[in-house]
Amino acid sequence: MFDNKVIMMLLEGIRDTLYMTLVSTAIAYVFGLPLGILLKVTSADGLKPNKIIYRALDLISNVVRSIPFLILLILLIPFTRLLVGKSYGSTATIVPLVVCAAPYIARMVESSLNEVDPGVIEAAKSMGATNFQIVTKVMLVEARTSLIIGATITTGNILGYSAMSGTVGGGGLGDIAVRYGYYRWETGIMIITVILLIILFQIIQNLGMKIAGNMDKRK
Numbered sequence: 523m524f525d526n527k528v529i530m531m532l533l534e535g536i537r538d539t540l541y542m543t544l545v546s547t548a549i550a551y552v553f554g555l556p557l558g559i560l561l562k563v564t565s566a567d568g569l570k571p572n573k574i575i576y577r578a579l580d581l582i583s584n585v586v587r588s589i590p591f592l593i594l595l596i597l598l599i600p601f602t603r604l605l606v607g608k609s610y611g612s613t614a615t616i617v618p619l620v621v622c623a624a625p626y627i628a629r630m631v632e633s634s635l636n637e638v639d640p641g642v643i644e645a646a647k648s649m650g651a652t653n654f655q656i657v658t659k660v661m662l663v664e665a666r667t668s669l670i671i672g673a674t675i676t677t678g679n680i681l682g683y684s685a686m687s688g689t690v691g692g693g694g695l696g697d698i699a700v701r702y703g704y705y706r707w708e709t710g711i712m713i714i715t716v717i718l719l720i721i722l723f724q725i726i727q728n729l730g731m732k733i734a735g736n737m738d739k740r741k
Contacts, residue, residue, distance in 0.1 A: 528711065531698060536718060538612040539694035542684040543726075546619035547677045554624040557583070558631025559657060565632075569643075569653045583625040591622050591683050595690060612693035615684060623680050630672035634665040667734050674730025678723050685719055695719055 561579050564572040589597070595618045599609040602617040638661050646660045662669070688696025695715045703712025 532695075532711075532714065532718065535693075535695040535698045535715065536722070539681070539684055539696070539719070539722065542612050542615050542619060542687075542692075542694055543677060543681045543722075546616045546623060546680050546684070547673070549616065550620045550623035550627050550676075550680070551673070553620070554627025555631055557624065557628035559635070559662075561628055561632040562635040562661075563653070563657065567640075569656060579628075583628055586621065586625040587629070589622075591618070591686055592689065594618055594622055595687060595692075610690070610692065615687045615692040615694075618687070619680055619683055622683060623676060626679070627672070627676055630676060631669065634668035634672055635661050637668055638664045667737055670730060670734040670737060674727060674734065677726050677730065681719070681723055681726065 557579060561576065561583070563569045564576040564579070566573075566576075568576075586594075595615075598618045598621060602614050603609045605617055606614050608614050642660060642664055643656060646656045651660070684692065684694055685696030685699070686692075688694060688698070688700040695718055699712045699715040702708040703715070
């Protein structure tokens, strides 16, 4: 069963899964990080409170996060096809992964920034720091450990979502598990894909937690 063809297929599955996971995470942070900062800044206790902006962003974030990923994947098929020219495969899967992850990242970032000691922010204000300087040189720096932990958790979640996309031809290990484990009843291959996903998840989690631990100034 595990001949060269199957081994190559599994290796390609690992490659596609990592490609979807890492690229999606990176792009999602391009949108999610500023959104999270904006949520914090415009909140009631933020640097520049604004109820209208906060409530609008809060509503958008909550609505998108409340949609199950598989349903979101199907809903975004026309948009995905418009952007990448097709609605299947690893590259196409990146689109719904980013849409799904960005609001989640925003909430993680907002939560991390909420952990920053208000006294540190007040001290920066008293020294004449601008809001931009407070965000970039105080809040993000003080919250870096929590932000890295949040990024680690997010990457693990996106890995799981990328596997779920296999049900609609998303590519990667999830697609292999569905095609061989479900449609062809080749249990051995399905078990191997599950084990590989667990290994990838553990590597991501352990690496992220180690980096966060090394950057924790409290140690």
